[in-house]
Amino acid sequence: MKKYIILLSLLVFVFCGSKEKNISSLSNEHDGHEHEAQAPEVSEQGAHEHEQEADLHEGEEHIxxxxxxxxxxxxxxxxxxxxxxxxASKITITGILALNQNKTAHISSFVRGKVVSLSSDLGDIVNKKQVMVTINSPDFVQAQATFLQARAKLNLSRQDFERAKMLLQEKAIEQKEYLRREAGHAELSTEYGAAESILHSYGIEHEQIQELIKKCDSLVEKGELCELADPNLCILSPVEGTVIFRDVTVGEHVEPQKILFTVSNLNTLWAHLDAYEKDLPYISKKSEVAIKAPLYPEKEFTGKITYISDTVDEKLRTIKIRVEVKNDEGLLKPNMYIQGNVENRQTGKxxxxxxxxxxxxxxxxxxxxxxxxxxxxxxxxxxxxxxxxxxxxxxxxxxxxxxxxxxxxxxxxxxxxxxxxxxxxxx
Structure with missing residues (x-):
């Protein structure tokens, strides 16, 4: 019996020991798998932190x-x-200088005639309404005579018309006669106005016409004929400036279509610039323009844009820009090649x-x-x-x-x- 009990005890011990060993083995295997799974995760995190440290170090590199x-x-x-x-955007555009056409005048005779005297020459600085040339012209004589005759007829017609008014009130004339005289007076008034307009077209101003009338009336009061027609017509300069062209001599017979003088105010010139299409967004009439000429590399001449063409040149693909340039010192000359520095400021930005x-x-x-x-x-x-x-x-x-x-x-x-x-x- 004792022997049987001892054998049973040994079997129980062996079984329990084997079970503990298996459990321990399983536990060790489980722990080993956990460590293997965690190892890569730690490695990636460490690498990422290392990269961040490297980037930070590179960003802090200081020379x-x-x-x-x-x-x-x-x-x-x-x-x-x-x-x-x-x-402020700035672009440089090439161009050429020209006369300021708003301050330039081509002077010719208003009538056919013969040049009797010259009062100006090339390079002269002339004032507005200064005499340039005097022309002896039969056409001018005829124009004055026509005007004076029209005025004389108008004066007589006015007296006749005033008398007709008085007679109509007194019923001394018929309505038909009154209307006839009224129409005649109106017709002569029209003729007088046309004759005066012809004198104005010859450059004769209102004050000169009034002076002619005054002299004529003075002669009439003395009982003399009004024969004041002067054959000499003075041609005046319509602008102030410099005489830059002359094509006339004393004794020459001239026609109205011939240009005798050109006068231009050279204190301002025009710069014609050729801008490319891509430059248009940076150009406006508010843009500041500095003009430079190769002859004066250290000087700048201020300008103002007065015109931007609405069309693009078909062949050159450029847009014409006109700049009015100050030339107070007279250094710039028409037809000079220049450069325009166009600056466009956008205030507030x-x-x-x-x-x-x-x-x-x-x-x-x-x-x-x-x-x-x-x-x-x-x-x-x-x-x-x-x-x-x-x-x-x-x-x-x-x-x-x-x-x-x-x-x-x-x-x-x-x-x-x-x-x-x-x-x-x-x-």
Whole structure:
């Protein structure tokens, strides 16, 4: 019996030991699988953190150049402040100068006749209504005579008509007779007006006609005939300016269609510019224009756009722009070749722009030198926008108010290219 009990106990011990061993083995296997699953996850997170640290380190890369005040002066270093400005587009257009047609006059005779005297010559500066040439003309004599005759007839007709009014009131004449005299008076009034208009077309002004009438009336009062027709017609200049053309001599017989003089005010000229289609958005009558001539490279002449063509040239694909240019000193001459710098400002829209000289190219990227301390200049990378004259818009990388090198930046870049490390020190 005892033997049987001992054997049973041994079997129970062996069974339980085997079970514990299996459970322990399963537990170890389970723990091992957990560690294997977690290992890759830790590795990826660590790599990601490493990349972030690397990117951060790259973004904080700082290139500096230390330069003493003495060296800054020797290298011509000038520091300015980056500021936002009104956007202004500037384009350069070629063209040619011409006379201001609004202040130019071609002078010819109003009548056929013979030149008896000249009062002006090439290069003379003449005033408005100044006598240029005197013409002896039978046509002018006839025009004066016709006018004086028409006036005499009108005066008689007026007296007859006034008498007819009085007689009609007294019923001394019939209505039919009164109307006949009224129509006759109206006809003579028309003839008188036409004769006066002919004199005006010859350049005779109202004051001169009144003077002619006054002299005629004076002779009539004395019982003399009104024979005041003057054959000499004075041709006057309609504008103030310089005589730039003359084609007439004394004794010459002239016709109305011939141009005898050209007078033009040269204090202003026209610049005819040829703008391309792509330039049209940057051109308006409010644009500021500076005219430059090769003969005077250091001078600028202010101008104002007065006309922009509504059509495009079919062959050249250009648009005509007319600019009125001031020429007070008389330096500019018609037919000179010129350049027009057209600047169009858009007020109210400010953007950050710096001198193009401040921007340098290093390793294929655009950089600007920023003054961090009194003698320390840091390199910053910038993205560029549109070019505006000699300035460039900064789209990214620079803040308003930062102190930047606006002159001498090339010397700083040249010094950096000599250095192999990220920092340099120059005494």
């Amino acid at each position: 500096e150049l230390q330069l003493s005040a003495k060296k800054q002066k020797e290298w011509g270093i000038v520091v300015g402040t980056a500021t936002k400005q009104d956007i 400010k953007t950050l722009a710096i001198p193009e000289e401040a921007i340098q190219n290093m390793n294929g990227e655009k950089i600007v030198f920023v003054l961090e301390e009194e003698d320390v200049f840091a390199v910053i990378h910038v993205e560029l926008g549109e070019r505006i004259g000699n300035k460039r818009i900064i789209a990214k990388g620079l803040e308003e108010g930062e102190k930047i090198v606006i002159k001498g930046a090339f010397n700083l870049k040249a010094e950096l290219t000599k250095q192999s490390s990220g920092a340099a020190h120059v005494h």
